[in-house]
Amino acid sequence: MKNLIKYLKFVVIFIISWFTIHTIYIIIDGLSDSGEKADIAIILGNKVNEDGTLSARLEKRLETGIELYKNYRVKKILVSGGLGKEGFYEADKMKEFLISNAIPDSVILVDNYGNNTRLTVENTLKFHQKYKFKSIIVVSQYFHVTRTKKTFKRKRFYECKKCKSEIF
Numbered sequence: 001m002k003n004l005i006k007y008l009k010f011v012v013i014f015i016i017s018w019f020t021i022h023t024i025y026i027i028i029d030g031l032s033d034s035g036e037k038a039d040i041a042i043i044l045g046n047k048v049n050e051d052g053t054l055s056a057r058l059e060k061r062l063e064t065g066i067e068l069y070k071n072y073r074v075k076k077i078l079v080s081g082g083l084g085k086e087g088f089y090e091a092d093k094m095k096e097f098l099i100s101n102a103i104p105d106s107v108i109l110v111d112n113y114g115n116n117t118r119l120t121v122e123n124t125l126k127f128h129q130k131y132k133f134k135s136i137i138v139v140s141q142y143f144h145v146t147r148t149k150k151t152f153k154r155k156r157f158y159e160c161k162k163c164k165s166e167i168f
Contacts, residue, residue, distance in 0.1 A: 029149075030142030039133035041065045041074040042124055044140040044148065045081020045090035045114060052088055054097060057141065062097050064139050069103055074137060076107045078127060080114030090114075117144070121151045 043065045046058035054062070068074045077098065081090025089112040098108055109127055114120035124136070138148045 026143055026146045030145040037073045038135040038137040039074065040076040040078055041068050041137045041139055042078045042080060042120070043094060044120055044138065044144065045079070045094065048084050048086055048088040048090055048093045050086045052093065054093060058094065059097070061139050062094055066098065066101050066103060068137060069107065076109060076131070076133065077103065078109040078111060078124060080111040080120040080123060082113060082115030117148055117151055121148070121155050125155055
């Protein structure tokens with residue numbers, strides 16, 4: 001019985017330690033920004049409200065993309081998102097927001113089929129074939145950055161030099 005209790009105690013401590021280490025890694029990775037430049041920013045979609053306005057999270061992502069462009073850290077912006085249950089294509093709404101904030105239409109690429117992280121990465125790689133960008137900055141919430149970078153690497157795109165997130 002004592003051995004079983006020791007074993008269970010070890011398992012519980014191991015699980016808590018594993019969770020804590022991974023959480024710390026995701027937070028540090030997601031919140032760090034080296035200030036590097038890249039060819040393109042990939043802004044991942046998020047909720048568009050029923051009235052067609054952007055959720056606060058999505059607006060913050062787009063504001064980060066605008067900042068990256070205006071500070072000459074990226075040359076192009078790819079907005080990616082799917083058709084939400086509210087009836088709006090996230091990427092189209094994202095493009096409207098960018099244009100209304102003085103981002104030229106000519107630098108915005110639209111992916112209306114990025115319904116999840118995997119599809120956004122796959123669709124980005126299709127754009128890559130045409131536009132030949134060599135490096136990217138991914139814009140999302142901090143907890144999403146590590147998973148997105150890992151998905152790009154899994155698809156053999158190793159040029160995710162820096163992924164950027166915002167706290168919101």
